[in-house]
Amino acid sequence: MVKAQLIEAQDRFIASWGRMGSVWGISRTMAEVHALLYITGQPMCTDEIMDRLRVSRGNVSMSVRSLLEWAVIEKVRLPGDRKEYFQAEQDVWSMLRAIARERIKREVDPLLDALDEIGELAPQVGSHSPEDVVALQRRLDGVREGFGLITTLTHKFAGPRGAGLQTAAKLLAKAPVGRSTKHLKSRKGARP
Amino acid sequence: MVKAQLIEAQDRFIASWGRMGSVWGISRTMAEVHALLYITGQPMCTDEIMDRLRVSRGNVSMSVRSLLEWAVIEKVRLPGDRKEYFQAEQDVWSMLRAIARERIKREVDPLLDALDEIGELAPQVGSHSPEDVVALQRRLDGVREGFGLITTLTHKFAGPRGAGLQTAAKLLAKAPVGRSTKHLKSRKGARP
DNA sequence: TACTATTTTCAGATTTTTCTGAAATCTCAT
DNA sequence: ATGAGATTTCAGAAAAATCTGAAAATAGTA
Missing domain, CATH: 1.10.287 (Helix Hairpins)
Structure with a gap:
């Protein structure tokens, strides 16, 4: 099953990027959220991020705010959906x-x-x-x-x-x- | 009294450099020890560093070891003195x-x-x-x-x-x- | 406007990092 | 070899950073 390997590779990337985050003086979760959005390329909403990374709503909210300040992710609105989605700069x-x-x-x-x-x-x-x-x-x-x-x-x-x-x-x-x-x-x- | 102003300026430099240390993911004390040695230019021994920065002997010992690994300070031996002195790279x-x-x-x-x-x-x-x-x-x-x-x-x-x-x-x-x-x-x- | 889904905030809990201090180790002059 | 002085180590204490969860605030829709 290729899908499982894909998720496994993404998770490893997320973990590595998160580990680096601590060395940089940014929180592990903030780095992980960024890694997740970058490596999947998908716009994701708060609940999806919470589920994938197993962190609290508050933590996602704060991490996302910081990432927006850093200008490495942006808000995306999907028509017909009330939620906010977030997408990482891909370049x-x-x-x-x-x-x-x-x-x-x-x-x-x-x-x-x-x-x-x-x-x-x-x-x-x-x-x-x-x-x-x-x-x-x-x-x-x-x-x-x-x-x-x-x-x-x-x-x-x-x-x-x-x-x-x-x-x-x-x-x-x-x-x-x-x-x-x-x-x-x-x-x-x-x-x- | 010029001497007092000098010390005051040094202390401020040490505090700023130390604050930056935390942003960098290195310990505040390690950055402060480096700042002290750099800004005074003097070789100093463990006790002098302890007294000036008000930190424990163990902390100085560990900080100095890391700084030696980073190669930003070096050991100096003063003839006729058993202590080790440390001096910061000045360039x-x-x-x-x-x-x-x-x-x-x-x-x-x-x-x-x-x-x-x-x-x-x-x-x-x-x-x-x-x-x-x-x-x-x-x-x-x-x-x-x-x-x-x-x-x-x-x-x-x-x-x-x-x-x-x-x-x-x-x-x-x-x-x-x-x-x-x-x-x-x-x-x-x-x-x- | 009123209702509700969504987001933000933040006090307290948890986790991680840093620091202390004293015992153990080392080192050098005699 | 000995011992006083110097340094290192590290378990536990203290401090700092991070995270949670639920209440408060906000924003979209009917």
């Missing part, structure tokens, strides 16, 4: 862009804001500053520069009007680095 | 490379392994495959392709023998994307 690159955008927003932007504040609050560098102060400001600037560049690039390539992650990836993949890449682990079954 | 780009490497290892590699397994376990596409099966394999391949590229690029630019994140960043920053970047939020006090 992988759009999905990755959305994830990159949201992660930067959550992980990097708050840090940059804090760095600006700290830099102002800290003693300013003047002509007779003690070495301590100079070093502190230098280190703050270092971090700001690094993460600032990451944010800028993310906006450039993954932002709502960005050039696209695929573009960035191609640029980088082609770039000559003048080193052997033989050490890269080749994956079984990888497509060319 | 921001090296630090970011180490973080990128470790996060890919923890977040992406396990997913890729799982995807390979699932692809094999799932029904294979043949000439008469039902649409379901074709769609499943197509979606699995999509995810594999996206994350596979991310891993490859990370190895290329952030790996132990990689070309360096700075190189990648420069390549991307220069790349013409043919769009306005005016929408990018400019940060107060940003250095040129």
Whole structure:
């Protein structure tokens, strides 16, 4: 029975994606709901999701709301049905862009804001500053520069009007680095 | 008193970095220890870290071990002192490379392994495959392709023998994307 | 409007993660 | 080899995150 194998494979995908979710700092259920909608490609309603993942209505409601904020799923209305259905973005690159955008927003932007504040609050560098102060400001600037560049690039390539992650990836993949890449682990079954 | 302001600024940096740690899925203390060592630039021993961050000896021991695995701090021995001291990598780009490497290892590699397994376990596409099966394999391949590229690029630019994140960043920053970047939020006090 | 299917909210329960502290282990100078 | 100082380990405590379920709010239809 092919159907059973199909469900089994979907469930495994859902489990893997869910496990990754925890590493990312998003809840397991939220990741699982996304995985379910992505891997089946079907619009599903709250009850279908609850049944398939064995989680409560409240949990589905909260997970779905977050996923809508992340913009990796959208609401769909089926005519003649009062329920709301949800469908995942099917294009992988759009999905990755959305994830990159949201992660930067959550992980990097708050840090940059804090760095600006700290830099102002800290003693300013003047002509007779003690070495301590100079070093502190230098280190703050270092971090700001690094993460600032990451944010800028993310906006450039993954932002709502960005050039696209695929573009960035191609640029980088082609770039000559003048080193052997033989050490890269080749994956079984990888497509060319 | 400049000293007090200095400590205050350091503490704020430590708190921000620690808060980010939780979003990243690493423990707050681990991030705080790293922040402390980075922002002071000083080699510090276990007791100094305990006192400054108000955490237990065991917690410092475990955090330090993880940071050593991440390769963002290293052990230093001061002559004539029996204690071990720890010092953070001071170059921001090296630090970011180490973080990128470790996060890919923890977040992406396990997913890729799982995807390979699932692809094999799932029904294979043949000439008469039902649409379901074709769609499943197509979606699995999509995810594999996206994350596979991310891993490859990370190895290329952030790996132990990689070309360096700075190189990648420069390549991307220069790349013409043919769009306005005016929408990018400019940060107060940003250095040129 | 009134009715009811559907969704949201959130206090408390459950689960997971992190932290502590003291015992066990290690290590190095003598 | 010995022992004082330093580090690691890990069981249980504490804290944080997640989840449930039912009541409250909302939205669609007649």
